[in-house]
Amino acid sequence: MPEGPELHLASRFVSRVCAGVVFSGLVEKSEVSKNSEVPFTCDAYCITATSRGKEVRLTLTPIKEEGEPHGGKACQPMDIVFRFGMSGFFRFTAGSELPKHAHLRFYTNETPRRALSFVDVRRFGSWEPNGDWQTDRGPCVMFEYQTFDKPICEVMLNQKYFNGIGNYLRAEILYRLKISPFMKARTVLHGLLPKKRELLEVKPEQGQCQPLQDSEMSLSKKIKMKMESPDILDLCHSVPMEVINMGGKGYDPEKPDDYSTFQAWLQCYYVPGMKSLRDHNGRTIWFQGDPGPLAPKVSKSPKAKRKGKKQGEDKTDKQQGVKGEPPAKGIKKEKEGAQNKRVKSHSESKKTKENKRKGSRSSEGRKQKSKLEREEDAPGTAVPRSQHQRSMQTKSEKDS
């Protein structure tokens, strides 16, 4: 059941049923659950919920009673972040009729009392008292969709999407693609979608569109096309590989201070004549040409202020924006930051490997699905056919 939409609906359910309801006392955990106790107790509190991706956050907020003495033992609000595993959900029932597998219970202060329960049949779900959204999760596909409206140069430094790309690589890649650094990431990535004519081939004799089979385009033709017009993903692979192939003459030269090979290879980053701007995260992006529609408003650099003009304002100036310092100096300056970046990349590579494994596992799972299931699984279908059939059968059996 629980994917993003289900978790969001669960948060709405909690907020709806708990609106105006006062909860009281301890938060009760089932004995069998291995999750941690929730160290929260309060005479009167309310519950609200929000969601982000596959997480739901319950906020327990104490209600201040009138006449409560100041300086008394006041309860503190608490956030509890839930992950639903394979079978988690919330139910609001009478306290005497707790659902089976209700592993965390919040009781109302009414008589008879009612209970909001976190129900989890398989116990793969978890909760984290005083928790927050997991930091290694990407943006919520439902409510942080606008993340992809950020400039491509900023998205490229997000290691969740481009694990391994740093400041010099993004500059080189965008330069080679002739892409404005402040173009919307969505626009650039949308360009990766196959064009209609590549996806569909009209067979006049049938009057139908058929998917173009891989085999219908020869491998050599594909390679030729790729070499002629590589896309951003191609370059995110090939450009770093070029650096690797420099051996000991790349960014971290084996000979101290011998940046000559690397400098000769750079086409944009710190190259005299190229422009540079600070992106919205304060990182300097090097580029050529128009910065793009989302470029930040340029504040006057001290030099420009003295000259009385904004960066990039003077169209006659071929070097719009901040001109680069001599390459070697700039490279050395960047090295510290790059080293930090490498440490971060290392810690994140673990996650990437996991994701790859998951991907391969899920594809295995798909292979195991029957042909019927594959054909009838519609995008967004919450219940797989096999399980859906089972539950429907169960229901009909019960009904009968």
Place this chain on the structure above:
DNA sequence: GTGTCATGCTCGCTGAGCCTGACACT
């Protein structure tokens, strides 16, 4: 009664294991 499968995630390794319930099959 047994085996398999299910929408997630972690550990520590490239799959196994955590869990329960429903269903198919013998």
